[in-house]
Amino acid sequence: xxxxxxxxxxxxxxxxxxxxxxxxxxxxxxxxxxxxxxxxxxxxxxxxxxxxxxxxxxxxxxxxxxxxxxxxxxxxxxxxxxxxxxxxxxxxxxxxxxxxxxxxxxxxxxxxxxxxxxxxxxxxxxxxxxxxxxxxxxxxxxxxxxxxxxxxxxxxxxxxxxxxxxxxxxxxxxxxxxxxxxxxxxxxxxxxxxxxxxxxxxxxxxxxxxxxxxxxxxxxxxxxxxxxxxxxxxxxxxxxxxxxxxxxxxxxxxxxxxxxxxxxxxxxxxxxxxxxxxxxxxxxxxxxxxxxxxxxxxxxxxxxxxxxxxxxxxxxxxxxxxxxxxxxxxxxxxxxxxxxxxxxxxxxxxxxxxxxxxxxxxxxxxxxxxxxxx
Amino acid sequence: xxxxxxxxxxxxxxxxxxxxxxxxxxxxxxxxxxxxxxxxxxxxxxxxxxxxxxxxxxxxxxxxxxxxxxxxxxxxxxxxxxxxxxxxxxxxxxxxxxxxxxxxxxxxxxxxxxxxxxxxxxxxxxxxxxxxxxxxxxxxxxxxxxxxxxxxxxxxxxxxxxxxxxxxxxxxxxxxxxxxxxxxxxxxxxxxxxxxxxxxxxxxxxxxxxxxxxxxxxxxxxxxxxxxxxxxxxxxxxxxxxxxxxxxxxxxxxxxxxxxxxxxxxxxxxxxxxxxxxxx
Numbered sequence: 001x002x003x004x005x006x007x008x009x010x011x012x013x014x015x016x017x018x019x020x021x022x023x024x025x026x027x028x029x030x031x032x033x034x035x036x037x038x039x040x041x042x043x044x045x046x047x048x049x050x051x052x053x054x055x056x057x058x059x060x061x062x063x064x065x066x067x068x069x070x071x072x073x074x075x076x077x078x079x080x081x082x083x084x085x086x087x088x089x090x091x092x093x094x095x096x097x098x099x100x101x102x103x104x105x106x107x108x109x110x111x112x113x114x115x116x117x118x119x120x121x122x123x124x125x126x127x128x129x130x131x132x133x134x135x136x137x138x139x140x141x142x143x144x145x146x147x148x149x150x151x152x153x154x155x156x157x158x159x160x161x162x163x164x165x166x167x168x169x170x171x172x173x174x175x176x177x178x179x180x181x182x183x184x185x186x187x188x189x190x191x192x193x194x195x196x197x198x199x200x201x202x203x204x205x206x207x208x209x210x211x212x213x214x215x216x217x218x219x220x221x222x223x224x225x226x227x228x229x230x231x232x233x234x235x236x237x238x239x240x241x242x243x244x245x246x247x248x249x250x251x252x253x254x255x256x257x258x259x260x261x262x263x264x265x266x267x268x269x270x271x272x273x274x275x276x277x278x279x280x281x282x283x284x285x286x287x288x289x290x291x292x293x294x295x296x297x298x299x300x301x302x303x304x305x306x307x308x309x310x311x312x313x314x315x316x317x318x319x320x321x322x323x324x325x326x327x328x329x330x331x332x333x334x335x336x337x338x339x340x341x342x343x344x345x346x347x348x349x350x351x352x353x354x355x356x357x358x359x360x361x362x363x364x365x366x367x368x369x370x371x372x373x374x
Numbered sequence: 375x376x377x378x379x380x381x382x383x384x385x386x387x388x389x390x391x392x393x394x395x396x397x398x399x400x401x402x403x404x405x406x407x408x409x410x411x412x413x414x415x416x417x418x419x420x421x422x423x424x425x426x427x428x429x430x431x432x433x434x435x436x437x438x439x440x441x442x443x444x445x446x447x448x449x450x451x452x453x454x455x456x457x458x459x460x461x462x463x464x465x466x467x468x469x470x471x472x473x474x475x476x477x478x479x480x481x482x483x484x485x486x487x488x489x490x491x492x493x494x495x496x497x498x499x500x501x502x503x504x505x506x507x508x509x510x511x512x513x514x515x516x517x518x519x520x521x522x523x524x525x526x527x528x529x530x531x532x533x534x535x536x537x538x539x540x541x542x543x544x545x546x547x548x549x550x551x552x553x554x555x556x557x558x559x560x561x562x563x564x565x566x567x568x569x570x571x572x573x574x575x576x577x578x579x580x581x582x583x584x585x586x587x588x589x590x591x592x593x594x595x596x597x598x599x600x601x602x603x604x605x606x607x608x609x610x611x612x613x614x615x616x617x618x619x620x621x622x623x624x625x626x627x628x629x630x631x632x633x634x635x636x637x638x639x640x641x642x643x644x645x646x647x648x649x650x651x652x653x654x
Contacts, residue, residue: 022465023461025457044652047652049465051460054489057454058460061451061454061458062458062460065430065448065457065462066461066462068458069462073461088454091454216428216446216462216469218446219425220427220446221444221445223388223441223446223447223449224448234391235391
């Protein structure tokens with residue numbers, strides 16, 4: 001165990017190494033490139049491979065290929081790059097390929113402001129690929145969370161055999177902070193090879209819908225099928241098989257919502273939480289500053305910070321919001337994730353506070369916008 | 375009473391996936407058989423291990439070869455076979471990684487990946503089954519469709535000059551470049567046999583006849599006639615020159631090995647660089 005003073009991007013790279021990363025494929029894109037560059041220097045020394053491909057399409061498919069040799073594999077990108085990768089993510093969903101994508105959001109759309117921040121791509125990370133099966137999305141708000149959630153992302157991808165997105169942004173990428181780095185042995189690292197052991201032993205994960213994974217080199221007849229397939233991996237174009245497959249892939253993630261859903265709750269010493277701000281990612285920094293101001297007038301504000309954007313554990317939402325009057329969702333976009341929250345909290349006032357800012361949203365602006373509703 | 379007799383190559387085939395989806399008269403089966411014979415020969419000679427062969431196939435009729443062979447096989451999206459195969463080769467360098475696909479899969483949508491694999495002299499065997507048309511989707515123009523030909527997406531004739539895959543591959547540094555034809559299976563088998571022994575990139579373009587789709591466009595839908603039409607256009611040459619690789623439906627095609635060298639492949643270069651770093 002040691003404490004380092006590092007950036008959010010560096011924390012992701014360190015955690016990936018601690019998780020047992022063996023293969024990184026990528027294409028340079030701001031603000032994710034320093035993950036790539038750091039790993040390019042570090043990973044080969046530890047027996048891994050870091051390869052720059054011709055584009056993001058090639059990168060995601062190389063990661064899929066690597067994962068099918070039972071090596072832990074990842075890539076890092078930003079909005080325009082992720083747009084190219086979505087095709088491959090859908091393939092990874094269907095073929096149940098474990099992989100991790102560090103998605104460092106920047107201001108968009110199109111080429112936007114490459115060096116500046118935004119939270120515009122929350123839905124793309126969750127739903128952006130064809131097939132309508134969302135994948136786990138973790139959203140850190142500081143370097144320490146970037147480190148911890150990267151480890152969680154790898155463990156999740158391995159145990160549930162799914163692509164996982166680690167959704168950071170340009171502010172966290174370049175935010176420096178103290179990070180508690182745990183060495184191998186001090187953290188739980190899950191490998192897909194140990195699924196059967198966990199299944200027998202029993203664990204907090206629901207593994208009913210996860211199948212054992214055999215890899216290239218394990219024998220001569222593994223077969224990876226991208227078409228709709230039955231339990232024996234044979235292509236069957238029937239409604240019955242399609243239903244079974246779709247629901248299994250959906251359940252595999254959603255039935256683990258209790259393990260996957262991470263959050264932190266801050267009541268700042270208030271006895272009651274009358275007004276709640278829900279936020280995630282780098283906007284949390286601005287929100288915690290804004291709340292200090294809002295609480296001066298005894299408005300009883302608390303903050304519910306989401307670290308997992310999918311899947312959500314609705315029970316915790318109901319619990320935390322039971323006695324709350326007003327809920328504000330603060331985001332650095334036009335008001336996106338608020339729609340997810342509204343679909344859960346249908347009997348509450350859920351107010352969208354959208355503050356588009358190329359830097360951290362200005363806390364004063366948040367205070368002003370929230371007070372309009374008090 | 376018919377008696378089921380096992381084919382000598384059945385051990386290399388996922389017979390549970392048969393029958394194939396290929397149309398009657400399709401020549402992809404000949405390509406697959408020639409390839410399996412070449413692989414079988416290498417295995418019997420102790421030059422290749424069965425558990426060290428990986429097939430990677432994308433989308434298209436010929437990509438389905440990867441679906442029917444009983445080796446480690448990975449299927450993926452249209453055009454994305456080469457990067458996926460590249461990663462497998464890097465992490466499993468002892469494997470012979472074979473990419474199979476059509477002209478549309480590898481040269482059109484996967485063209486950029488092909489270009490960079492060639493440049494890297496990536497240690498892959500890439501088989502492009504060229505039927506000069508998009509067969510599975512019903513007869514649209516492909517990068518290798520002859521000039522002026524009617525297709526469903528060029529109803530007034532194809533205005534594009536077709537791609538000479540051989541010239542492209544030779545210009546970018548592949549170790550082994552050959553053209554074969556499904557109409558000449560013995561020569562094809564020899565080419566595959568040679569290619570299986572190469573380091574670096576081995577690219578084999580295989581001309582194939584497609585009576586059902588391409589045949590309909592040229593007005594020859596009879597499988598035998600379609601086969602013979604292609605066969606009449608083939609000239610066999612030992613070590614043909616690059617100029618003889620000309621790709622022209624009217625003038626015919628020269629098959630043979632266009633390039634055969636032994637430069638270090640990507641894997642050699644990579645392991646050399648990493649050796650000093652890791653000490654192994």
